[in-house]
Amino acid sequence: MKKLLATVLTLALSAAVFAGCGDNSSTKGGAATSASDGAKITLSVFDAHAYGLDEYAKMVAKFEEEHPGVKIEVQHAANDSASLLQSRVNANDIPDVFAVESGTAASRYHEYAYNWSKDRDVIDLFHPEAIATSTDDEGNVMSLPWTYENLGLLYNKDLFKQAGITELPKTLDELEEACKKLKAAGITAFSIAAKDAWVLGQLSTHFMMDKTIDADGVVKALNDGSLTFEKMPNFQNLFRFLDLAKKYGPSKPLEIDWETSENKLANNQAAIISMGDWAQSVLDSFNPDANLAFLPAPVSSNPGDATILSSSNWTYIVNKNSPHLELAKEYAKYILTSDMGQYWMADGVGVVPAVKTEREVKGKLANDAKSYVSAGQTNGWIHTIAPSGFSATVGSYLQAYMTGDMSAEEVTREFQNFWKS
Template structure:
């Protein structure tokens, strides 16, 4: 009887322990929190997934759900669709300025976060409103004509072009050597409506004032001498570019360049990871985009903050989201990913990078920033929706459907329709 009683008691204890274990497991499962991240830099999607595994390993109970949407997809439209459907991300990306104002009602004030004091002054402005900071800059980026140094050498180009005539001479030499001078991804609205259109705005005597004057109606685009010069540069890329530029998307453009078929493309340092995946032995540099024959106006690259991490202030896990962003820029693992995996030029004073970590293009951007040889980014200041309209007019011009004057008139008409005061 005693043995039977002991056996029954032992079984009951074992059953109780098992049930308690199951209860703990269910409790642990119920405590797991998921941070939904929605971002448009598709070129870092692969290393972001590696970072996800690292973070989840050291932060039990936290899961990262990362969606990368960009390239040929309209990120802004897809983000609006997510909010409209109630599927709001906890962290998403924002370009700043007009994009910041569009989403301001959803943005958490991050001014009290530990990383704010370490932020580069250069990177604060796009996400600052009334002294409050609503986003964490991803990085600094710059763009111009990315070029293949080995192909330049093959074509006998010993002096880097600083003027538009010198750029055309380089294009002629490349073409004579059987190399496509320019890989143009003009199927993408942002290649034209963000980056290429930035050139004539950055060359204005005071770009910020020029944008403000366009909004006030006291400045115009048709008749502006800088725009007249800029069209010559656009014509040059078309004349010496790949066939069918209007059906060439971003991936095709980068592949055309990375495989050595083309010597130049108007892109920036964000392309480095993708190009390394295709050909890690590329010898790269970035050329400024000249629009005239005055060498003193050249030598600069357009540099700014392309994207910022923002936290949805209505998120049920916004504290966990802020903790993740703080870890990203303060932990050694996060810093490693920013510089070595993403190949970013950091926007923080305490995060240092070397030419080896950021790649050839990041090194060029860093050098231009240090030397103060930069043009401003202005396309983020445009009225909302204008960039796509400008791109459509440029595509019509490239297709030969409209003239230069008609294109510039369409620019003005689109601005007048969308301008804000």
């Protein structure tokens, strides 16, 4: 993410910090866990999400209210969450519960993870395809999925209308024509967060796929050598896209970070950015009336290749060696399945929970994405199942391309070298 503040905020919530669960207990016999004889239990939680924090705090307050004597100390990590988590593990300060990206990143921590495979009462609460993102190579359920997230281009519908764009561009030629119309109307077409390498890294994955090969297929083919970046049908179109983003964007694109990017989109200062529906709450904070939607990314001359990317991206691991294992399990289940947990995800962040639910999702972007999901106009996420460090590493190569310090050929070669190494 997803998706992520540029600072690290450590919250030790005293009267309202997270622990256990009441109505969704996973303890033996179904009884909620709480401290006894006046003892204090502290649960250590590492959370990588930077959205919906107000709702998160309310969820925690409710949880603690139901668990007298329990205190949850939460580190909300933003941009550098992977490094911060790894540093804690290296220092043998492993949280009782921690969030990590699904796939490659999560697999690094399976040795510390509680195996949920026998907890069918918990597993069955989630959609099977979401649980599938939280398994190891043997099919063991090593974590619990958070939400469905959709990634792609976001566009400002009012600015498109102002420029006279009546149909969404589905090819790169059509995208260029849209940019010309926006410029003629005095509108900045792009505000890509090129300062944040991970944004460019995630953007690049659109151009690694088409409708003939999905995310899993690309990763498998790259791993066995049957596909290279040089021979990917749409990969060179990535550089044409970045050229458009430079030509019709800010004069200094590498000064635009994710927050500035989202601010410009929401406040009618730019028409297109690259981001996901996890940004809904921040976009709303900039302008709750912003008229925004997904633009399936044009990656070729084939309209059918234009997709958004959809996955259950983040997952929660419970430390199997936690001195408060049952409470840690309870807490993980609570934040993902309880009414308060769904309030955090569906109302606070505005995205679709991975748990089975009829709860209405308030996020306009998440609801907009449903039409593309239903139409099969999606593909999967490569960056979560790619080699570790993919987004930040390849994103730095693309930054060098945008500054003129690397050619398209050099960047393509470095993508390949990174993957092989």
